[in-house]
Amino acid sequence: MPSKKAPNPIDVHVGSRVRLRRMMLGMSQEKLGESLGITFQQIQKYEKGTNRIGASRLQHISTVLKVPVSFFFEDAPGTPQEAMEASGTQPTSYVVDFLSSSEGLSLNKAFVRIEDARVRRRIVDLVRSLAGEEA
Structure with a gap:
């Protein structure tokens, strides 16, 4: 059985920021999904970084969550080396866990x-x- 490829650390980071902002607004995954015309399961995959969020979708998410697109990239690993280091324990995951x-x-x-x-x-x-x- 082939092993699944690990999610890209940037996708995981952006997804965690989507979750963070959604939780700050007290919005459910279902409500965000409805606003975007997609299922809550797709929102779950975005938030885990399993599925990559396309540019137009990220723009739509930023509008629904009332933040600039740049919000999703704050504190993201910037260099390939930082991305590799971040793929272990996500430094912002404790923040998301706390705010959840x-x-x-x-x-x-x-x-x-x-x-x-x-x-x-x-x-x-x-x-x-x-x-x-x-x-």
């Missing part, structure tokens, strides 16, 4: 509503301290 949890999503939504940058920095310092990490 109800606690993470609630914390993020509340945090972004705090307008004072000093207060936000103090909260980050507090959380680091509670986690036993130096600021």
